[in-house]
Amino acid sequence: MSKYLILIFQNEATTRQADGESISTSYQDFMQRRAESLLGGAALEASSTATSIRRDGSGGFTVTDGPFAESKEALGGYYLIEAADLDEAMQIAKEVPAGAGVEVRPVRVVSP
Amino acid sequence: MPQRAASAQVAAAVADAHRTQWAFVLAATIRVSGDIDTAEEAVQDAYASALETWGARGIPDKPGAWLTTSARRRALDMHRRAATARRALPRLIDPNAIDPESATFAADGADDIRDDRLRLIFTCCHPALDLDAQVALTLRLICGLSTADVARAFLVPEPTMAARITRAKKKIQGAGIPYRVPDGAELDERVNGVVGVVYLVYTTGHTAPSGDSLMRRDLAARGYELARMLRELMPTDPAVAGLLALILLTDARRNARLDNDGGLALLSDQDRSRWDSRAIQEGAELVRESLSTRSPHRFSLMAAIAAVHDESPSWSQTDWEEILGLYDLLAETWTSPVVQLNRAIALGFARGFAEGLVVLDELGADPRLARYPYLASSRADFLARLGRTADARVAYEEALALTDNDAERAFLERRLAGIAR
Secondary structure (H helix, E strand, O other): OEEEEEEEEEEHHHHOOOOHHHHHHHHHHHHHHOOOOEEEEEEOOOHHHOEEEEEOOOOOEEEEEOOOOOOOEEEEEEEEEEEOOHHHHHHHHHHOOOOOEEEEEEOOOOOO | OOOOOOHHHHHHHHHHHHHHHHHHHHHHHHHHHOOHHHHHHHHHHHHHHHHHHHHHHOOOOOHHHHHHHHHHHHHHHHHHHHOOOOOOOOOOOOHHHOOHHHHOHHHOOHHHHHHHHHHHHHHHOOOOOOHHHHHHHHHHHHOOOOHHHHHHHOOOOHHHHHHHHHHHHHHHHHHOOOOOOOOOHHHHHHHHHHHHHHHHHHHHHHOOOOOOHHHHHHHHHHHHHHHHHHHHHOOOOHHHHHHHHHHHHHHOOHHHOEOOOOOEOOHHHOOHHHOOHHHHHHHHHHHHHHOOOOOOOHHHHHHHHHHHHHHOOOHHHOOHHHHHHHHHHHHHHOOOHHHHHHHHHHHHHHHOHHHHHHHHHHHOOOHHHOOOHHHHHHHHHHHHHOOOHHHHHHHHHHHHHHOOOHHHHHHHHHHHHHHHO
C-alpha cells in the first residue's frame, strides 16, 4: 500500500456563496464511504487568511499576506489516503465532492 | 542442432525479432525484473548477444522465447549484483512474487505472456501520463524504437524526447501507476485511451509527407502493427476492431495518395485500381463486426465512412447519403468541429453545394477552426463549384496562408492556378 495526498482546490468566490450545510453532508458521506482508506484530512480557512513565509536567501525571511501561489482555484483542504496504486487513489480522488477539482500526489517513501 | 548461420541471415533474423518480438520479450522480462529500466537494459543486451550467439550456434526456432530467456537471466543477474545497493528501489511488481525459476520461458502459460504485453500497453497509455508521453512510451517500450527515432518522428530534439521518456518512467514508478490490465467499468475507458494513442501514431505517420518521409512511413507501419497486436490480444473488443478497420481502410489507399508527379491526389482523382482490395475486404468485415454494438466507437463510425468510399467503384457513384448519415451518428458521439466540417462536406455532395456552403460558413465562426486550412480549402472548392471564382480564389489564398505542409501547398497552388485560367 502507498500513501497519497489529495489536495482539494476550490474557486473561493463561488464556494463561499454555496450552502455550507449541504457541502458538509456530501463530505460526510464521502468520509464514511471511504473510511478505510482515509488516514487524515482537514478543511482550510479561506486563502485570504493565509500567511506565506519565504526564505530570503541570506538567513532571514520575507513574510507576505496571502497564499504562496496566487491562482483562481485555491487550496481548500486535503485528505491523506492509503491506496494500492494510482488507479485506486484516482478512484477515491474522483469521489471527493470538491468544487473545482483535486490534485493527487504520492507521498514520498523515505528509506529507513 | 541448428547450423552456423551466415551473418547477413543472422542480422536479418535479429532485426525481424526486434520488430515483431520486442514488446513480448520486454513485457515478459519486466515480470522478472519488476522495473522497466532494468528490463530494458536486459532486453537490449539479449538482442546484442543474439547477433553473436545465433551466428555461432544457428538461429533458434523460437527467437522470441530465446530472447526472453536470455533477457530474464540477464535481469536476474543485474538484480543479484545490485541487490544491496538498490534494496529500496520502488518496484512495479512485488519482488516477493518473482520466482527466479520463472526465468525459464517454459514456466509461463501463454495467458501470462499475453497479459504481460497488455499490462505494458495499459501502463504506457495510462491517463495520468501526458498524451505526448503516452505516445513516446508506446513507441519506445512496445515498438522498441530508439529515443533518437522517436524524437525524429515527432520532430523534436533528441534530448527533449529523452527527458520526456525519463520523466514518464519516473512518474510510473514514483506515482504508483499499476502494471495491470484494468477490469470492469474501467476497461472501456482505458481501451479508449489505448486505441487513441495507436491511432495518433498511425496518423502522425500517414499525414502528407513532410520532413523525414521515410521515418513517417515507418511510423504509419508501426501504428498498423500496434493495431494488429491489440486485435490479437483483445479479439472481442469493438473499439479495437474499429481501430484496425479504420487503419486498414485508410492505408488501403496509400499507393494512390500521390499522383505520378508526387503531388497529393484527392480521393476524387485517385486511381482506384491501385487501392489494396484485400485490406479493404478485411477492413469492411471488421466494420460490420464493430458496428454491431449498442453504441459504436467513433473509430468504428470513421471506418464505416472510409468503407463507403473504399467500396464505391468510382467517385461519382459515392453513396453520399450513407456517408452523411454516418457523420450524423459520429457527431452524436464525438463533438469535434472537424467532424462538423466533414459532415458539411458530405452534406454538400449529398444535397447540393449551396446547402453545404451555408454550414461551412457557419463553422467559420468557430474559433477552433479559425486556423484550420481544410475549412478554407473546402469553402474554396464549394465556391468554385458554384461558379463564384473570385470568392474561391480568396479562400484558396487563405488556405495557403494556413498550411506549411509542402505537398498540401503544392496541391492548393495547382487548384488556385486552375481557377485563374
